[in-house]
Amino acid sequence: MKAVYSPLHARHDGGFELYRGQLVPTFETPERAEIIRAAVAAAGHELVEPREIPESRLLGVHDGEFVEFLRGAFARWQSEGRQGHVIPSGFPARGLRRDRRPAGISGSLGYYAFDASTPIVAGTWDAALAAARSAMTAAAVVSEGERAAYALCRPPGHHAARSTYGGYCYLNNAALAAQYLLDGGCRRVALVDVDYHHGNGTQEIFWERDDVLFVSLHGDPETEYPWFLGYADERGAGRGEGHTLNLPLPAGSGWIEYEVALETALEATRRFAPDALVVSLGVDTYESDPISSFKLAGKHYPLIGAALAGLGLPTVLVQEGGYAVAEIGSNVAGVLGAFAD
Ligand code: FKS
Ligand code: ZN
Numbered sequence: 001m002k003a004v005y006s007p008l009h010a011r012h013d014g015g016f017e018l019y020r021g022q023l024v025p026t027f028e029t030p031e032r033a034e035i036i037r038a039a040v041a042a043a044g045h046e047l048v049e050p051r052e053i054p055e056s057r058l059l060g061v062h063d064g065e066f067v068e069f070l071r072g073a074f075a076r077w078q079s080e081g082r083q084g085h086v087i088p089s090g091f092p093a094r095g096l097r098r099d100r101r102p103a104g105i106s107g108s109l110g111y112y113a114f115d116a117s118t119p120i121v122a123g124t125w126d127a128a129l130a131a132a133r134s135a136m137t138a139a140a141v142v143s144e145g146e147r148a149a150y151a152l153c154r155p156p157g158h159h160a161a162r163s164t165y166g167g168y169c170y171l172n173n174a175a176l177a178a179q180y181l182l183d184g185g186c187r188r189v190a191l192v193d194v195d196y197h198h199g200n201g202t203q204e205i206f207w208e209r210d211d212v213l214f215v216s217l218h219g220d221p222e223t224e225y226p227w228f229l230g231y232a233d234e235r236g237a238g239r240g241e242g243h244t245l246n247l248p249l250p251a252g253s254g255w256i257e258y259e260v261a262l263e264t265a266l267e268a269t270r271r272f273a274p275d276a277l278v279v280s281l282g283v284d285t286y287e288s289d290p291i292s293s294f295k296l297a298g299k300h301y302p303l304i305g306a307a308l309a310g311l312g313l314p315t316v317l318v319q320e321g322g323y324a325v326a327e328i329g330s331n332v333a334g335v336l337g338a339f340a341d
Contacts, residue, residue: 001045001046001140001147001148001149001150001336001339001340002045002046002048002141002146002149002150003037003040003045003046003047003048003149003151003152004047004048004050004134004135004137004138004141004149004151004152005033005037005040005047005048005049005134005151005152006049006050006125006130006131006133006134006149007127008123008130008237009030009033009127009130009131009152009153009154010030010033010034010123010126010127011122011123011124011126011153012121012123012124012126012127012128012154012155012270013026013028013029013030013101013123013200014026014028014085014118014119014121015085015119015121016192017117017119018116018117019117019120019291020108026119027168027225027290027291028154028155028156028168028292028321028323029325031325032322032323032325032328033152033154033156035325035328035329036152036319036328036332037152038329039042039328039329039330039332039333040150040152040329040332040333040336041240041309042333043333043336043337043340045150045333045336045340048096048137048141049136050130050133050136050137051136051137051140051328052116053133053136053137053140053266054075055067055129057136057176057179058132058171058176059178059179060179060183060266061162061171061172061175061176061205061295062160062162062163062171062172063163064163064320065096065101065163065290066112066163066164066165067171069108069112070112070124070125070128070165070170070171071125073086073105073109073120073124073125073270073323074086074120074121074122074124074125074211076105076226077120077177077284078107078325080105082105083269085119085120085121086109086119086120086121087109087115087116087119088106088109088112088113089106089109089116090107090110091110091113091114092105092110092111093253097334098111098290105244107249110143112163112164113164113165113166114164114166114167114226115164115166115167115226117166117167117168118165118166118167118168118169118170118225120170124155124170125170127154127155128170128171129152129154129171131151131153131156131157131171131173132153132157132171132173132176134151134152134153135151135153135157135173135174135176135177135180135316135318136171136176138150138151138153138177138182138317138318139176139177139178139180139181139184139278139316140180140184142181142276142314142315142316142337143180143181143184143185143186143321146254146314147314147315147339148186148309148314148316148317148339149204149315149316149317150281150316150317150318150319150336151173151177151201151316151317151318151319151320152319153173153319154171154290154319154322155168155169156168156169156170156173156195156282156319156321157170157171157172157174157175157176157200157201157280157318157320158172158173158174158193158195158197158199158200158201158202158280158282158320159197159199159200159226160172160201161200161201161204161205162204164204165198165203166226167200167201167225168228169201169319172194172201172205173203173204173318173319174191174199174202174278174279174280174318174320175191175201175202175205177278177316177318178191178206178212178278178316181275181276181278181316182211182212186274186276187211187273187275188211188212188213188272188273188274188275189211189212189213189274189275189276189277189278190212190213190215190269190274190276190277190278190313191212191213191214191215191277191278191279191280192215192216192265192266192269192277192278192279192308193214193215193216193217193218193279193280193282193320194217194262194279194280194281194282194285195218195225195280195281195282195284195285195320195321196218196219196236196282196285196289196292196294196321197218197224197225197226197230197282197284197292197321198217198219198221198224198226198229198230198246198248198329199214199216199218199280199320200228200229200230201224202214202216202241203216203229203230203234203244203246205237206240206243206244207236207240207244208238208239208240208258209237209239209240209243210239210240210243212243213243213244213245213268213269213272213274214236214243214244214245215244215245215247215265215268215269216230216245216246216247216257217232217246217249217261217262217265218246218247218249219246219248219249219250219251219253219292219293220249220250220251220293221224221245221248222247222248223251223294224251224292225291230246230248231246231248232246232248234246237281243272244254245264245268247264249261249294251293251294252293252294252295253294253295254294254296255294255295255296255297255300258285258294258296259303262304263307264309266307266310269311270311274313275314276313276314276315277308277314277315277316278313278315278316278317278318279308279315279316279318280318280320281317281318281319281320281331281332281333281335282319282320282321282322283301283321283322283324283328284320284321284323284324284329285320285334286298286322286324286328286331287320288324288327289323289324290323290324291309291323292321292323298330298331298334299333299334300329301330301331301335302309302334302335302337302338302339303336303338304334304335305311305334305337305338305339306337306338308335308338309338309339315339317335317336317339319332
């Protein structure tokens with residue numbers, strides 16, 4: 001299948017992140033994308049560059065002022081004489097006002113970000129825009145008649161919401177792909193998120209929508225990032241009531257538990273009868289992932305691919321997480337291979 005890849009991803013490199021009380025090298029590295037690119041190419045998929053899709057397309061999913069903030073954040077940080085990477089240091093928790101955006105850079109950062117692990121560097125915007133365009137290009141390829149396409153997005157996207165960023169994510173690539181399919185004539189799109197972490201941003205974006213079904217399998221937010229969304233009782237609101245399905249699994253879950261939840265997700269997807277499928281494809285469910293705790297083995301990724309392919313839908317696969325770099329390429333290729341067969 002076509003695999004959309006842009007070398008611009010490498011402009012985003014956070015270097016270090018705050019993790020469990022220490023500054024450590026980032027888990028979300030440029031190396032990840034290069035390893036996936038090599039594995040996907042070796043498996044015979046055709047690498048293509050993203051199209052120059054107009055930036056106005058971002059506004060189908062994101063708030064305009066938020067987009068402008070992201071675009072200008074690094075330049076503003078520097079022009080105010082600050083050193084290093086753009087990192088927020090205060091957030092509007094309970095009791096503080098969140099109805100207004102403070103004028104200064106620190107207040108604005110706390111207003112738009114929801115964690116301190118998602119640095120903005122000089123090239124972050126270029127990379128995030130290229131990733132968004134990659135996802136929309138894969139959606140365009142599928143709209144034009146291909147059975148499936150893959151977007152090798154980096155930075156990832158599923159934690160980014162309409163006007164918030166965090167969890168290594170700035171723009172919501174999968175949501176942009178889904179919206180692109182809808183704008184191209186699909187009436188209903190299912191978005192299945194198999195990343196280890198709950199796709200809080202995607203859920204929020206489509207929370208009140210009945211044209212998108214959001215289904216997510218993930219580590220239980222009682223103990224796992226992003227902690228404050230992704231519980232089973234979140235089911236959507238208004239017209240979107242019943243169009244969100246969260247299937248949290250306890251940390252440490254293996255294939256036995258995972259397969260049952262995956263079947264539940266597919267069943268809900270079939271019931272929704274969508275015209276197309278978007279998959280938020282994280283492979284941080286892998287047993288040796290350094291920041292996650294599911295116990296899937298390499299042999300399970302082709303099974304996930306086969307299960308998703310078995311839905312028989314035009315499918316856009318969008319790269320999210322996965323931090324066991326040695327195996328990230330073969331695990332992604334394992335999922336994609338099932339679509340090619
Ligand atoms: C704070 C720990 C923060 C952030 C984990 C982010 C996971 C990102 C991901 C994505 F797909 F977006 F890349 N850890 N002390 O894997 O969900
Ligand atoms: Zn993840």
